[in-house]
Amino acid sequence: RKEVEQDPGPFNVPEGATVAFNCTYSNSASQSFFWYRQDCRKEPKLLMSVYSSGNEDGRFTAQLNRASQYISLLIRDSKLSDSATYLCVVTNSGNFNKFYFGSGTKLNVKP
């Protein structure tokens, strides 16, 4: 079973739309959670950490559901520049150095 699973997409949405991605993780002892974005052939860049209480950064909202072992990312008022692959990242208890990446969800925002 994969550590981290994501719907690969692509999600094709118009500008201004609201879009949500989910990510599930297999290890109930997982400790830290992040969303990174990756543009084509570029490095992953931190979008936001995900906290137990949920957190918001501008148009982006992340939620964690430990009981169901998933995290979510909501993007409001999508911009063309949001087009990218969104990577879910998880670390496990006692081994917070090792990032487990999902395969990513591709988002295409259309004019």
Added chain:
Amino acid sequence: EPEVTQTPSHQVTQMGQEVILRCVPISNHLYFYWYRQILGQKVEFLVSFYNNEISEKSEIFDDQFSVERPDGSNFTLKIRSTKLEDSAMYFCASSDIAGGQETQYFGPGTRLLVL
């Protein structure tokens, strides 16, 4: 804004040759990492390094691979006797301890092509 840098950006090598990929982590960071991403696949952890020794490595990181911090700024990944399947993007990352939610910052990567 401080950033992780990597050289070279691209490397082409013949199968069986040795390559050294170089990274300069963010200066006040304590933990260093190498990841790889085969084209079209997910980012995979290779190794983490702290206090001048390997703290964790994946099953991918076998005897073909080694890491070193030869001076106070560089962090290198050596791949001996390269194979075709070593062709990938290799990312270096670094982090410090920040309230338990340790964020890793990635360099721009080295694209390795083994022919």
